[in-house]
Every structure is written in C-alpha cells, then in structure tokens.
Amino acid sequence: MPELPEVETVCRGLARVMDGKRLVRLDLHRPDLRFPFPKGLRERVEGRRIGIVERRAKYILIRLEDGGTMIGHLGMSGRMMIGRDTNEPLGAHDHVVFAVEDGVTVRFNDPRRFGFLDFAEAGALGAHPMLVTLGPEPLSDAFTGAVLARRLAGRKSSIKSALLDQKIVAGIGNIYASEALYWAGISPQRSADDVSGTHAEGLALAIKQVLTRAIAAGGSSLRDFVQTSGELGYFQHEWAVYGREGEPCPGCDCGKTIEKFVQNARATFHCPRRQT
DNA sequence: CGGCAAACCTGCGAGC
DNA sequence: TGCTCGCAGGTTTGCC
Numbered sequence: 001m002p003e004l005p006e007v008e009t010v011c012r013g014l015a016r017v018m019d020g021k022r023l024v025r026l027d028l029h030r031p032d033l034r035f036p037f038p039k040g041l042r043e044r045v046e047g048r049r050i051g052i053v054e055r056r057a058k059y060i061l062i063r064l065e066d067g068g069t070m071i072g073h074l075g076m077s078g079r080m081m082i083g084r085d086t087n088e089p090l091g092a093h094d095h096v097v098f099a100v101e102d103g104v105t106v107r108f109n110d111p112r113r114f115g116f117l118d119f120a121e122a123g124a125l126g127a128h129p130m131l132v133t134l135g136p137e138p139l140s141d142a143f144t145g146a147v148l149a150r151r152l153a154g155r156k157s158s159i160k161s162a163l164l165d166q167k168i169v170a171g172i173g174n175i176y177a178s179e180a181l182y183w184a185g186i187s188p189q190r191s192a193d194d195v196s197g198t199h200a201e202g203l204a205l206a207i208k209q210v211l212t213r214a215i216a217a218g219g220s221s222l223r224d225f226v227q228t229s230g231e232l233g234y235f236q237h238e239w240a241v242y243g244r245e246g247e248p249c250p251g252c253d254c255g256k257t258i259e260k261f262v263q264n265a266r267a268t269f270h271c272p273r274r275q276t
Numbered sequence: 277c278g279g280c281a282a283a284c285c286t287g288c289g290a291g292c
Numbered sequence: 293t294g295c296t297c298g299c300a301g302g303t304t305t306g307c308c
Contacts, residue, residue, distance in 0.1 A: 002301060002302080003301060003302090006301075034284065034285090034303085034304095058301095058302075058303095073302080073303090074301090074302090075284095075285090075301090075303085076285090076286095076300065076301055076302055076303095077285085077286075077287085077301080093286085110285095110286095111285075111286050111287065112285045112286050112287080112300090112302095113284080113285055113286080114285065114286095114303080115302090130303085154277090155277095155278090156277090156278065156279095157278065164302090166302095166303085173302070174300090174301060174302085175301065176301095220301080222300075222301060223287085223288075223300080223301095264280075265280075265281075267299085267300090
C-alpha cells in the first residue's frame with residue numbers, strides 16, 4: 001500500500017481525529033513489529049496531548065504537545081483504521097491500538113509486520129537514523145528540476161533505482177517511480193547521471209503531478225484498504241503503466257503496449273517507445 | 277560509492 | 293478442492 005500519497009492520505013485521516021486530542025491509552029499487543037517497541041513507550045505517551053499528525057517521506061509523525069514524537073511506518077502492508085468503539089474486539093494483526101478522548105480508537109494493523117512504531121524525544125526527531133538521511137520532499141517548493149539533477153549527478157545506477165533511493169528524493173516507491181518516468185518520457189533504464197537539464201525539470205514536474213493526483217484520489221489500493229475509514233484509494237484506476245502489462249500505451253498513439261521487466265529485483269512497467 | 281541478494285513476514289492468485 | 297510457487301506498496305544489512 002504505502003508510498004507517499006497513501007501515507008499522506010492516512011495522515012490526513014488520523015489528523016482529523018487525533019490533532020489536539022489527549023491520548024488516553026496506548027495498547028501494544030505484541031512486543032515488536034519490525035523492531036521492538038521502545039522501552040517504556042506506553043508510560044511515556046499515555047495521558048499526553050497530541051499536537052498534530054503529519055507526514056515526512058513515508059513516515060507518520062504523531063507529535064505530542066510536550067515535544068516528543070511517535071514515528072510510525074506502514075511497511076508493505078500496514079493500515080491505520082479509525083474506530084468509534086473502545087470495546088471493539090481486536091482483529092487479526094491489530095498490533096497497536098491508540099485510544100484518544102471522545103472514544104475514538106486507531107488500530108495499527110499490519111499482517112506482514114514490516115512496519116514499525118518508534119519514538120523520539122523533543123529535539124531528537126531530526127537526528128533519528130531513519131529520518132536524517134532522507135532527501136527532499138518532492139511536493140515542496142525546494143524540490144526542483146535543478147535540485148533533482150544535482151542529486152542525480154554522478155549516480156551510475158538506473159534512474160528507476162535512483163528514484164527509489166530515499167536519500168535522493170523522499171517518498172517515491174515502486175508504483176510512482178514507474179508512473180513518473182512514464183509521464184516524463186524517460187526510460188527506467190537510463191543512467192541517473194544522464195537525467196539533467198530539461199529532462200530533470202520534466203521528471204521533477206511529473207513526480208509532483210502524479211503524487212498530487214494520487215493524493216487527490218485517496219492513494220492507490222493494490223489489495224489492502226488505504227484510508228483510515230476503510231475506504232479504498234482510487235488512484236489504481238488512473239495508473240498509466242503499473243500493473244498494465246500488455247495494455248496499449250495510454251498517453252499517446254504510439255501503438256506500443258506496456259511492458260514489464262524486473263529491475264533491481266522489482267517490477268518495472270514502461271512503454272518502450274514513448275520512454276527513451 | 278554501487279549493485280545485488282537476502283532478510284524481515286503473511287496473504288493471495290495462478291497454475292497444476 | 294487443495295497444494296505449491298511466486299510475488300507483493302519497504303527498508304536494512306552484508307557481501308562483493
């Protein structure tokens with residue numbers, strides 16, 4: 001499920017019910033997800049008031065008023081589901097339950113347990129090992145073609161592989177890497193180093209546009225629910241290439257069909273004529 | 277630094 | 293119907 005647009009969708013859903021609310025209870029129903037939960041997490045956060053919920057890259061930041069921050073990541077299969085019933089029975093893979101005032105609960109469900117929940121004290125968030133290396137937010141004004149070109153310069157890997165590197169630009173995953181390269185007309189196999197000038201401008205723009213459109217659609221749903229309400233995202237219907245092997249190239253009348261191949265052990269989809 | 281495989285897990289669809 | 297296999301939105305680690 002979760003690349004930048006899906007995490008943004010989840011954060012917006014969480015913000016609606018968590019911003020400014022007191023965290024009444026934190027229930028940890030196992031000792032770990034991908035990593036052990038921080039020692040004393042429950043005692044540290046219970047009773048504290050939440051400031052805001054926001055996103056950085058694919059990370060969910062639940063910021064407490066006292067400056068501490070819970071850092072959530074959904075991995076491959078994580079969901080955050082909002083409920084209104086504090087006594088709702090625990091479902092399979094409901095590993096963490098946040099209870100806020102007004103009887104609202106948020107269940108962190110993650111079958112594969114690649115997600116995690118960590119904590120950073122006030123002032124330590126920026127230095128968190130998983131945040132400190134992150135590249136720029138692609139939807140920020142600071143992310144431009146020139147910035148992208150500078151970060152790609154000297155990289156000998158393929159451009160697709162570089163887009164998946166969170167140190168170069170944050171939040172892009174396997175679906176939106178293929179989609180952005182398609183709209184920019186750049187072959188996923190091009191050397192990253194080779195993407196500069198107007199090509200980098202076009203790619204930065206394509207990234208912004210595809211992510212913005214995906215957020216507007218509530219993200220993409222492959223097989224899991226995305227939104228905190230349980231509603232599916234709808235952007236999968238707007239994918240140009242991802243999962244569309246054998247279908248006609250949708251963006252022009254080039255007459256080619258979308259091809260799939262394995263690149264760095266991940267599926268890549270592209271149009272062999274439109275993308276060069 | 278780069279590339280690649282493996283690791284962490286469960287679920288699901290395809291194919292037999 | 294039921295089994296096995298391959299694959300899945302992410303990220304880190306370790307090896308060459």
